Amino acid sequence: MVKEIIVIGAGLAGLTCSVKSASKNMHVKLFSPAQSERSQSVMAMGGINAALNTKREDDSVDEHYADTINAGQHINNHNAVEKLTSDAPEIIDWLSKLGTSFTRDDNSNVDVRYFGGQKKMRTAYAGARTGKQILTAINTECRKWEYKDKIERHVGWRFLSLILDDNKVCRGVFMINENTAEIRDFYADFVVIASGGMNKVFGKISGSLHNDGFVTGKLLQQGIELANMEMIQYHPTTIETPVKRMLITEAARGEGGRLYTLRNGEKWYFMEELYPEHGALMPRDVVSQSIYRVCHEYGLGIDGENKVYLDLTHLDEKTVKIKLDEVYDVCMNYLNLDPTREPIPVYPGVHYFMGGIRTDDAHKTNIDNLFAIGECSSQYHGANRLGGNSLLGAIHGGWVVAEQLEEIQCENDNSKEYGKILNCEYEAYENWKELQKENDNVSSYEIENEIANIMNKTMGIYRTESELKEGLDRLDSLETIHVNSHGSYYDYILLKSLVDIAKAMLSSALARKESRGAHQRLDYPETSDKYLKTTVISLDNDELKITFNDTEERMGW
Amino acid sequence: MVEMDSITVIIKTSESMKEYAYEGDLNIPVTTLLERINVKHDIKIHYSSSCLQGLCGSCSMIINGLPRLACKTFVNEEEMTKKTHKITIEPLSKFPVVNDLVVDRTSMFENIKNSRQWLEEEARINKDNLEFEYEASQCLMCGCCLEACPNYTGEDTYYGAILPVTSSKISKQEMDMDKLKFLKENYSNHFYNACVKSLACENVCPMNIQTQRAISIMNRHSIWKFHKLLKR
DSSP states (O other): OOOEEEEEOOSHHHHHHHHHHHHTTOEEEEEESSOGGGSGGGGOOSOEEOOOOOSSSOOOHHHHHHHHHHHTTTOSOHHHHHHHHHHHHHHHHHHHHTTOOOOBOTTSSBOEEOOTTOSSOOEEOSTTOHHHHHHHHHHHHHHHHHHTTSEEEEETEEEEEEEEOTTSBEEEEEEEETTTOOEEEEEOSEEEEOOOOOGGGGSSOSSOSSOOSHHHHHHHHTTOOEEOTTOEEEEEEEEEOSSOEEEOOTHHHHTTOEEEEEETTEEEOHHHHHOTTTGGGSOHHHHHHHHHHHHHTSOOSGGGSSOEEEEOTTSOHHIIIIITHHHHHHHHHHHOOOTTTSOEEEEEEEEEESOEEOOOTTOBOSSBTEEEOGGGBOSSSTTSOOTTHHHHHHHHHHHHHHHHHHHSOOOOOOOOOOHHHHHHHHHHHHHHHHHTTOSSOEEHHHHHHHHHHHHHHHSSSEEOHHHHHHHHHHHHHHTTOOEEOTTOHHHHHHHHHHHHHHHHHHHHHHHOOSOBTTBEETTBOSOOGGGOSEEEEEEETTEEEEEEEOTTOOOOO | OOOEEEEEEEEEOSSOEEEEEEEEEOOSBHHHHHHHHHHHHTOOOOOOOSSSSSSSOTTEEEETTEEEEGGGOBGGGOHHHHHHSEEEEEOOSSSOEEETTEEOOHHHHHHHHHTTOSOSSOOOOOGGGHHHHHHHHTOOOOSHHHHHOSSOOSSSSOOOTHHHHHHHHHHHHOOOHHHHHHHHHHHIIIIITTOOOOOHHHHHOTTOOOHHHHHHHHHHHHHHHHHHHHHO
């Protein structure tokens, strides 16, 4: 029997899983709200890490492993990172064979460059648009399997909920077509979630609007455990634009960009003074915290505002316009600023979620037959992610899950009907329709805005118990409000999901009474060995339950 | 510097034409304009968007008569808007409209799939081709080139500039001879015989992909045999 796989999300993680599974003679249903070209993966600029050791620097997988664990402050799943880093060179080779236009060095090897938190040149890249270039290559491969009917693409569908049987085994998914509002059930032997980060709880962040976090929130409601929800990465260099905070890639510092502010009228290269060895290329959590301190503790933000300068003006103009062309374009288009002539005003902004659906080294969740990969999963990056490890993690997730799907025996019993649960989904939809007829409902835009305000206030670079508690109270008060979602059922159910993940984040941050990586508590500034653990959070009879578990714990199925 | 002004935003959909007054900063892209109108009027004008910074191709629409990415089109830079204090926003016309400004671009992806745009063998690596392959890989599949094309209707077997763009990259990387032959035939059938070389595609491409270069590469591949015959 051919195994049936459902993949939710068609970014790099979902695509890789689909392509690899199809090549192993499985049949894939690939769901996404939009085509792969629209996914957040195309926004990844800087590169993908692999110890290729082509620069005579004696780089090794062991060092890639050590740097990843150190940056994650030792709460990564060590077994997962070991496999991630040792598979990395093979992944680059695979991508290259698929036709990824990696930038190459004089010897025609895939070129590698410096990135934050790594002393060796280890970040492979494709111009200034590594994510897009890789996605084009894997998407090209995906077409082949679509043509051969091994991958069945469903575009325009949003995930509604998992279909779980009486034994809490995952049997499939309910989906809703955003255009027609059709609700349908789909069954498979395995379900793989690749739905990305939880961007929308913070309003608009550097990433895509599609990665709103609905799936993660819904899974929490259905009894799936989440992990390390307090670990939220602030990227050190984002710019304020009328659209949103946009990212200036770490490659800008990798190519030699410097951070400074003005002290007594003179340039102070604070990162180079505070951290002589890595300078501006310290791991992201450290750089963000330093910029925060410069602005808030020393009061040295440029013009008294929350910003410092990222300076590229000393770099060769060609480096900026070619190797960093995206930086050049973004600055010119959205700031009217030429980065070859003027420094860029930057400040940290929310960029990545290290935490998410709790997964072990095999990407298994606590529910049988359910996997999670890509940014929505949580095992690789611990308390802080290295630049260049997200593309790697996304592709690796798809890669290792496909390997396992081939091995795992399954019953192939998809004959059962789950009509009853489907009726519940219809009922919920009808209830929403009724509710929308009321006149005094509060606009969903207002609620979204309120959630974002709470999150930005309480889950900043530094956190305190009193603010977190106040945030939780404010979130509680949102739950009873009747919402007008402007004719969109999805926008309506999204809000409940957002409130739930926001609460999970705040509760996790409250429970971890220490400072580690991206989680900095002003009231608990020390790092404590007691918390060399994964923060696990779940919903138990409507109450959030938190435990601290061993980082290597397996899911046992 | 914040430029405050008031303009009339005209949303022309297949069902209606609605006008909204907008007052505020005009140094914003059209996606932000639409977002602000939705919030201010507490409505939902449907439009596609994802990255909001010109990387994903979601938000192509017709703005003041031209196909563009809404997230890269700044209101204050629109010449027509400066003169008339109006901005007109419509969905792309060559794809079926789903909702307001949202169109269904499935046909474009189907055409590329049915043109077997993938590699049969491992990619040939030639550093000299890298720059072009990189450029071709930047294609967003946004549909602006098809909208601007005088030959593309979406109703026949002509696929438009996306075909030479993807085909030219694959032809440079493919090592399987049968596949190369197929790519040539496919190109002749679905592009070469119908394109009148207006090159509007190159002019509107938001990624500045040199479609002309892609077309010339594929032309050379496809008419090679004739060339040899003439020599004899």
